[in-house]
Amino acid sequence: xxxxxPRTRIQKKNHETILEAALNVFSQYGFRGATLDxxxxxxxxxxxxxxxxFPSKVAIHRALLDRLxxxxxxPLRKLDEQGDPIExxxxxxLRKLDMAxxxxxxxxxxxxxxxxxxxxxxxxxxxxxxxxxDEKTQxxxxxxxxxxxxEIEPYHLIFSIWATTQHYADFDAQIRGIIQTDGEAxxxxxxxxxxxxxxxxxxxxxxx
Amino acid sequence: xxxxxPRTRIQKKNHETILEAALNVFSQYGFRGATLDxxxxxxxxxxxxxxxxFPSKVAIHRALLDRLxxxxxxPLRKLDEQGDPIExxxxxxLRKLDMAxxxxxxxxxxxxxxxxxxxxxxxxxxxxxxxxxDEKTQxxxxxxxxxxxxEIEPYHLIFSIWATTQHYADFDAQIRGIIQTDGEAxxxxxxxxxxxxxxxxxxxxxxx
DNA sequence: ACGCACTTTGACCAAATGGTCAAGACTACG
DNA sequence: CGTAGTCTTGACCATTTGGTCAAAGTGCGT
Numbered sequence: 001x002x003x004x005x006p007r008t009r010i011q012k013k014n015h016e017t018i019l020e021a022a023l024n025v026f027s028q029y030g031f032r033g034a035t036l037d038x039x040x041x042x043x044x045x046x047x048x049x050x051x052x053x054f055p056s057k058v059a060i061h062r063a064l065l066d067r068l069x070x071x072x073x074x075p076l077r078k079l080d081e082q083g084d085p086i087e088x089x090x091x092x093x094l095r096k097l098d099m100a101x102x103x104x105x106x107x108x109x110x111x112x113x114x115x116x117x118x119x120x121x122x123x124x125x126x127x128x129x130x131x132x133x134d135e136k137t138q139x140x141x142x143x144x145x146x147x148x149x150x151e152i153e154p155y156h157l158i159f160s161i162w163a164t165t166q167h168y169a170d171f172d173a174q175i176r177g178i179i180q181t182d183g184e185a186x187x188x189x190x191x192x193x194x195x196x197x198x199x200x201x202x203x204x205x206x207x208x
Numbered sequence: 209x210x211x212x213x214p215r216t217r218i219q220k221k222n223h224e225t226i227l228e229a230a231l232n233v234f235s236q237y238g239f240r241g242a243t244l245d246x247x248x249x250x251x252x253x254x255x256x257x258x259x260x261x262f263p264s265k266v267a268i269h270r271a272l273l274d275r276l277x278x279x280x281x282x283p284l285r286k287l288d289e290q291g292d293p294i295e296x297x298x299x300x301x302l303r304k305l306d307m308a309x310x311x312x313x314x315x316x317x318x319x320x321x322x323x324x325x326x327x328x329x330x331x332x333x334x335x336x337x338x339x340x341x342d343e344k345t346q347x348x349x350x351x352x353x354x355x356x357x358x359e360i361e362p363y364h365l366i367f368s369i370w371a372t373t374q375h376y377a378d379f380d381a382q383i384r385g386i387i388q389t390d391g392e393a394x395x396x397x398x399x400x401x402x403x404x405x406x407x408x409x410x411x412x413x414x415x416x
Numbered sequence: 417a418c419g420c421a422c423t424t425t426g427a428c429c430a431a432a433t434g435g436t437c438a439a440g441a442c443t444a445c446g
Numbered sequence: 447c448g449t450a451g452t453c454t455t456g457a458c459c460a461t462t463t464g465g466t467c468a469a470a471g472t473g474c475g476t
Contacts, residue, residue, distance in 0.1 A: 032241030125385035163375035177333035
């Protein structure tokens with residue numbers, strides 16, 4: 001078996017092919033619901049060939065989650081203590097909304113994993129993710145202590161941003177069933193809505 | 209096999225036992241990830257006995273979804289055109305939050321189903337659910353046309369309420385990983401946060 | 417053209433899965 | 447009691463699943 005990091009051109013290409021196919025399958029059926037045969041079919045490789053590049057089914061899943069976690073956290077990383085508080089937070093929400101539109105499979109992959117108790121990434125959640133969130137909630141708390149944004153619980157602000165944005169990817173089937181659409185026009189409405197929602201909440205002064 | 213509606217005392221009891229066990233298993237692993245053996249183990253009945261009461265695995269799943277859909281829609285049904293608009297909407301959100309706290313398994317059952325494309329309840333979504341949502345968005349539109357709440361897109365308001373409340377059940381593993389808690393105290397913070405979030409947005413007058 | 421490492425796969429395996437069936441156990445009721 | 451209907455299950459089955467392996471094919475530097 002080839003080492004952790006792909007060396008040859010063929011290895012690079014096939015690693016990529018497999019992860020792409022696995023993303024399709026895992027994001028739609030969850031870990032236990034996905035099968036190696038499906039991933040093999042989807043990728044155009046034979047099943048033993050998958051297992052030549054990855055030692056097991058869970059290894060593929062973990063590799064996917066590893067690779068995606070970084071991109072997933074990027075929008076929050078960008079939240080800048082030096083910027084204008086309200087713009088920073090609203091921009092963060094809108095960046096997350098963009099990600100839900102552009103990377104729905106990635107969003108669903110995480111959703112599946114978390115709904116089922118995060119058996120495969122609890123370490124990353126309590127590590128990387130928690131660290132980042134702790135840091136950014138401190139920034140937001142700093143802003144609200146200084147009276148630059150309304151006084152709200154920063155953790156719940158972040159949770160609500162995750163919820164409202166990822167919802168458009170994760171619950172896509174429900175949304176399309178209700179508003180009966182094929183395209184992505186509703187993302188523009190969502191943008192207007194979320195912009196107002198968070199701008200409104202953050203700009204209002206705290207009640208005594 | 210017994211008819212659709214349980215007749216005898218034993219049938220009633222076992223139907224109940226099976227659905228309770230199935231809720232545990234399906235909500236944790238999704239449809240394809242759940243197995244009859246797990247449900248059998250969880251319910252204390254033998255596998256052939258499950259299939260004496262339900263004709264198949266999907267029949268159990270459908271029965272669960274059928275039974276839960278009604279309860280799931282109840283909070284929205286209560287939204288009353290005659291009431292005070294802001295109180296009605298905020299109360300709706302808080303009722304949904306209560307449901308996420310009290311019925312997390314039900315929430316996750318739906319989440320699993322929807323994330324995976326709603327293969328088993330797309331009819332209910334485009335039927336019952338869409339009808340109800342269409343009706344209530346009209347009510348909200350009436351309120352905003354009359355200047356009684358801010359002018360927002362009612363569909364997205366409802367989506368955001370679903371997202372922010374169900375998030376506390378569906379993404380429980382993530383939330384607990386970040387705020388490091390065992391209890392349910394964070395639901396009280398969530399209540400304060402969501403109350404403010406929606407009250408603020410709805411009460412502000414529409415910008416020109 | 418040669419040799420060697422890298423890549424691919426058909427055939428296979430043990431375990432798990434959804435589901436069946438016939439026979440036995442239990443219950444209600446005359 | 448007795449017996450007819452209800453309930454329960456051990457044994458079984460075909461299929462699917464994650465994974466193995468030896469052998470065959472391919473690419474590439476010399």
